[in-house]
Amino acid sequence: MSAVDRVTAPFERFAQAHASRMATVVIVAVLAFLWLPIAVLVFMSFADGGVLSFPPDQLTLRWYRVFLSNDAALDAIVTTLTISIPATGISVALSTMIAYAVDRYVFPGRSWLQLLATLPIIVPLVVTGIAMVLFFNGTLGLPDYVSVVIAHVIRTIPFATLVILPTFMSFDRRLEEASKDLGADEFETFRQVTLPNVFPGIVAGGLLAFTLSFNEFVYTYFVKGSGDPTLPVYIWNQIRYNVTPEVNVISVVFLAVAVSMVLAAVSLTRVDLIARR
Amino acid sequence: MSLLRVRGLTKEFGDLVAVDDVDFDVADGEFVSILGPSGSGKSTVLRMVAGFEEPTEGEIALDDVEIVGSPPFERDVNMVFQDLALFPHLTVAENIGYGLKQSGVPADERRERTERMLEMVRLEGYGDRTPTELSGGEQQRVALARALVNEPALVLFDEPLSSLDRKLRQHMQSELQRIQVETETTFLYVTHDQEVALAVSDRLVVLDDGEIQQVGTVEELYEEPASRFVADFIGDVNAVEGRVTAVDDGTIGLDVDGGEVSIPRDAAVEDLAVDDAVDVCIRPFQVRVEPTDVDDSAGDALVAGEFSTTGVVRSRSYQGSDSQYGIETDRWGRLSAEVRSAAFDVDDRVTVAWDAADVHVYRRDGEEPADDRDGGS
Amino acid sequence: MAESPRSDDERVSPSGDGETVAGTDREVATDGGTASGVDGRVSDLTTFLRERPRLRTLSIAGPPYGILLFFFAIPLLAMLVVSFQADRIGGAWTLRNYTGFLTSETYLTVVWRTFLISVQVTAIVAGVGYGLAYSIVRFSRRTTLLLLLVILPFWTSYIIRMYAWINILQSDGVLDSTLNLAGLPALSLLYTDTAVLIGFTYVWLPLAVLPFYASLTNLDGDLIEASKDLGAGPIRTFLSVTLPMTINGVITGIVLVFIPTFGSFITPRLLGGTNNIMIGMVIENQFKSAFNWPFGAAIGIVISVVVVVLLVLATRLGGGLFGAGGETS
Numbered sequence: 001m002s003a004v005d006r007v008t009a010p011f012e013r014f015a016q017a018h019a020s021r022m023a024t025v026v027i028v029a030v031l032a033f034l035w036l037p038i039a040v041l042v043f044m045s046f047a048d049g050g051v052l053s054f055p056p057d058q059l060t061l062r063w064y065r066v067f068l069s070n071d072a073a074l075d076a077i078v079t080t081l082t083i084s085i086p087a088t089g090i091s092v093a094l095s096t097m098i099a100y101a102v103d104r105y106v107f108p109g110r111s112w113l114q115l116l117a118t119l120p121i122i123v124p125l126v127v128t129g130i131a132m133v134l135f136f137n138g139t140l141g142l143p144d145y146v147s148v149v150i151a152h153v154i155r156t157i158p159f160a161t162l163v164i165l166p167t168f169m170s171f172d173r174r175l176e177e178a179s180k181d182l183g184a185d186e187f188e189t190f191r192q193v194t195l196p197n198v199f200p201g202i203v204a205g206g207l208l209a210f211t212l213s214f215n216e217f218v219y220t221y222f223v224k225g226s227g228d229p230t231l232p233v234y235i236w237n238q239i240r241y242n243v244t245p246e247v248n249v250i251s252v253v254f255l256a257v258a259v260s261m262v263l264a265a266v267s268l269t270r271v272d273l274i275a276r277r
Numbered sequence: 278m279s280l281l282r283v284r285g286l287t288k289e290f291g292d293l294v295a296v297d298d299v300d301f302d303v304a305d306g307e308f309v310s311i312l313g314p315s316g317s318g319k320s321t322v323l324r325m326v327a328g329f330e331e332p333t334e335g336e337i338a339l340d341d342v343e344i345v346g347s348p349p350f351e352r353d354v355n356m357v358f359q360d361l362a363l364f365p366h367l368t369v370a371e372n373i374g375y376g377l378k379q380s381g382v383p384a385d386e387r388r389e390r391t392e393r394m395l396e397m398v399r400l401e402g403y404g405d406r407t408p409t410e411l412s413g414g415e416q417q418r419v420a421l422a423r424a425l426v427n428e429p430a431l432v433l434f435d436e437p438l439s440s441l442d443r444k445l446r447q448h449m450q451s452e453l454q455r456i457q458v459e460t461e462t463t464f465l466y467v468t469h470d471q472e473v474a475l476a477v478s479d480r481l482v483v484l485d486d487g488e489i490q491q492v493g494t495v496e497e498l499y500e501e502p503a504s505r506f507v508a509d510f511i512g513d514v515n516a517v518e519g520r521v522t523a524v525d526d527g528t529i530g531l532d533v534d535g536g537e538v539s540i541p542r543d544a545a546v547e548d549l550a551v552d553d554a555v556d557v558c559i560r561p562f563q564v565r566v567e568p569t570d571v572d573d574s575a576g577d578a579l580v581a582g583e584f585s586t587t588g589v590v591r592s593r594s595y596q597g598s599d600s601q602y603g604i605e606t607d608r609w610g611r612l613s614a615e616v617r618s619a620a621f622d623v624d625d626r627v628t629v630a631w632d633a634a635d636v637h638v639y640r641r642d643g644e645e646p647a648d649d650r651d652g653g654s
Numbered sequence: 655m656a657e658s659p660r661s662d663d664e665r666v667s668p669s670g671d672g673e674t675v676a677g678t679d680r681e682v683a684t685d686g687g688t689a690s691g692v693d694g695r696v697s698d699l700t701t702f703l704r705e706r707p708r709l710r711t712l713s714i715a716g717p718p719y720g721i722l723l724f725f726f727a728i729p730l731l732a733m734l735v736v737s738f739q740a741d742r743i744g745g746a747w748t749l750r751n752y753t754g755f756l757t758s759e760t761y762l763t764v765v766w767r768t769f770l771i772s773v774q775v776t777a778i779v780a781g782v783g784y785g786l787a788y789s790i791v792r793f794s795r796r797t798t799l800l801l802l803l804v805i806l807p808f809w810t811s812y813i814i815r816m817y818a819w820i821n822i823l824q825s826d827g828v829l830d831s832t833l834n835l836a837g838l839p840a841l842s843l844l845y846t847d848t849a850v851l852i853g854f855t856y857v858w859l860p861l862a863v864l865p866f867y868a869s870l871t872n873l874d875g876d877l878i879e880a881s882k883d884l885g886a887g888p889i890r891t892f893l894s895v896t897l898p899m900t901i902n903g904v905i906t907g908i909v910l911v912f913i914p915t916f917g918s919f920i921t922p923r924l925l926g927g928t929n930n931i932m933i934g935m936v937i938e939n940q941f942k943s944a945f946n947w948p949f950g951a952a953i954g955i956v957i958s959v960v961v962v963v964l965l966v967l968a969t970r971l972g973g974g975l976f977g978a979g980g981e982t983s
Binding site for chain 3: 008016041094097100101113126139150218222239243250
């Protein structure tokens with residue numbers, strides 16, 4: 001046994017003996033770190049005294065009532081939905097086409113297409129955001145609404161593709177051969193065999209795209225002019241200029257949307273599809 | 278009348294020639310197997326018949342009509358896929374009715390024909406299940422029914438039984454034969470498993486390296502293999518290396534493991550010249566083993582059309598009703614013999630004998646004629 | 655031989671007898687007459703495209719390709735162009751935006767500060783995230799549930815997640831009140847660098863766990879047992895087997911954390927102090943209050959250069975960042 005080994009041996013033995021316990025400690029600690037702030041947020045939305053008093057004197061639904069009678073906040077939700085719903089539809093359609101093309105065809109520029117569909121994740125949001133405002137508003141002079149929808153499409157394509165592409169790749173293409181062998185042409189095969197089998201993945205991609213678009217802030221913040229804010233922009237203004245307890249309620253709304261969407265997406269695919277990368 | 282006619286069929290993938298100038302016919306109502314090791318191109322042949330691959334060259338005619346170039350869904354051919362490819366999102370009945378639906382058969386007729394097919398493959402009452410709820414053997418039956426219900430001219434099989442265990446496979450083999458006879462359909466079956474191929478086929482097409490090695494009935498292939506490859510691939514064979522020492526009208530002289538033997542001329546399927554390196558092949562089940570106490574190292578003689586030599590038993594293994602012996606012979610190297618008797622032990626001295634008519638001699642693969650090699654050294 | 659059941663069905667084109675491929679456009683047109691309605695027209699289109707594989711590929715890959723090029727790649731190029739213009743879009747050509755930025759000690763200090771914070775955040779997230787992924791993969795049986803609990807926060811709004819920390823960190827907030835109840839002094843962490851580090855760690859941790867998790871899952875557990883069997887303890891095994899074999903996942907995670915931190919403005923704006931500026935906030939200022947777009951574009955280009963350098967480095971080191979889709983991490 002070398003000198004180094006003699007020094008390290010006790011540590012090695014300790015690690016071997018207590019590895020499992022240490023792992024449990026790490027998991028519990030990190031999950032607490034991730035979820036406690038959210039728990040506090042939900043809890044505070046029922047707090048009577050507002051933002052600045054912890055622990056609260058008593059619990060109340062008052063802020064929910066304030067939120068529900070606040071037209072500005074409700075308008076922001078409507079504004080967000082009028083952007084997110086079409087953006088999600090377009091994004092899912094385009095991502096499905098990307099997945100189909102990349103999975104099925106070999107064509108010049110195929111790897112460029114894949115790169116282009118991944119890059120929006122990598123380029124810092126603020127960089128793309130200002131590039132879009134320069135080009136959409138500055139150069140093209142697009143209406144605000146169109147600019148924002150396009151921005152949301154670009155933002156969500158990489159994530160939707162990330163979910164939809166593996167669905168196509170794991171689809172057994174011999175099923176298509178079997179279908180053609182049994183007399184169905186390409187279109188009928190796509191309609192009757194391919195689509196039913198990849199549909200859960202496409203829906204999951206759509207749910208995640210919607211969640212992302214519903215939460216999207218940076219692109220919207222730059223591209224959208226001073227008109228009706230989306231909910232994230234609205235809440236940003238609230239936090240920056242006049243924090244009210246209502247923000248806690250809106251946070252719960254965001255939380256509910258995200259949790260239900262992601263859980264639905266997960267139940268449709270496997271969690272590791274979303275976990276990729 | 279030949280239902281399927283394949284002529285000059287060639288498929289190249291880049292530089293790789295997967296299928297090389299293949300000709301064969303399948304008659305109406307026949308059960309033909311394409312047999313070959315993996316990578317021999319057999320599946321490619323099948324996929325070209327089905328329409329999933331376009332041949333580089335050659336013709337495929339079904340019922341005297343050229344079908345190369347027409348898409349799979351327009352060919353009167355249905356396939357049972359290797360992994361079955363049952364539609365996971367459809368029920369068993371919907372799987373079977375899929376082809377009928379594509380050709381616009383009305384729903385009630387579809388239902389009736391599907392029911393009949395389920396009966397045929399003995400899966401009555403399984404129509405509403407999904408494929409994943411079935412066992413491997415049941416899934417095979419669904420795949421078969423799905424192909425047969427369309428009453429195609431030809432059913433193709435891409436090794437569908439290879440995933441089953443031995444017992445189930447043997448059962449499915451006999452089911453296949455029964456169904457083929459009942460439906461009077463023509464089957465073209467691709468496999469690497471000679472046991473399956475020998476059991477079910479009327480005729481076999483042996484493929485190696487993209488080229489046809491031999492086409493014939495099971496008996497022809499077994500008893501008169503056209504090449505060392507076929508001899509090896511169809512059943513077991515003893516191959517003893519040798520060198521041609523003399524060729525005359527009736528016999529060929531061979532130097533085998535140091536000893537001189539002579540064999541009938543017609544044991545060789547090809548012309549041989551002096552100094553050619555050859556394999557002398559004999560089937561283990563054609564080798565007889567008898568007890569002896571003679572040390573007969575000189576007695577390698579062809580007497581009355583029969584070879585005999587002496588040797589020592591080196592290994593033995595029971596194979597059910599037969600026993601297989603590994604025997605170190607005095608003149609023919611190590612031979613394996615399959616006999617009914619279990620009477621011999623390791624180290625026993627025995628006499629080994631076989632009919633000269635059962636011997637086949639092939640020139641060794643890939644070896645240059647002897648004088649070239651000598652010139653080099 | 656019995657006739658094919660297909661050939662007497664009218665939905666299948668006359669070429670159903672296998673005689674020809676339904677070849678020319680003319681044949682397609684006549685087929686359409688016998689076929690029924692929309693289905694017929696669609697199947698004509700399918701036949702039409704089958705014989706023109708290039709057109710088929712173009713019709714599927716073309717639209718997304720075009721949209722990504724026109725609305726994502728071109729704007730980035732436009733930003734490059736604008737960064738060489740003075741004061742406004744279409745202004746006179748100039749290098750002033752760059753020279754001004756690169757000779758200003760204030761801005762260079764901001765870049766350096768941003769870099770330091772990004773490095774700290776990346777180190778913390780990589781350490782904690784890898785530890786978490788390792789603990790889940792090697793020691794837990796409920797991996798799916800745990801992974802779900804880790805990623806769920808990632809899908810809620812970034813701003814909301816920052817806001818949650820405002821609740822906790824502000825003076826007399828949740829943290830200080832709790833400390834107070836325990837008889838400890840208040841920390842008043844909000845608007846400090848510590849708050850910024852906590853905020854970044856909080857948002858990027860789920861993101862980094864994913865590639866770590868993927869690469870650790872792909873690692874064959876037998877290798878670890880083989881190493882231990884051959885006499886290496888768990889620590890040495892980790893350093894000589896596990897870590898080297900998951901290094902691609904580690905690099906991917908590092909890139910995924912470093913880049914967005916470097917470009918961020920939300921977290922320092924909401925959690926950081928007024929004198930702790932990061933480079934993303936300078937850009938935000940140019941577009942939201944100073945209105946010097948070309949100067950903002952130039953800073954955007956500076957960030958992009960940093961990002962590209964980092965990506966090249968990561969690719970050299972073997973991160974599988976662009977192996978989109980099929981491969982893990």
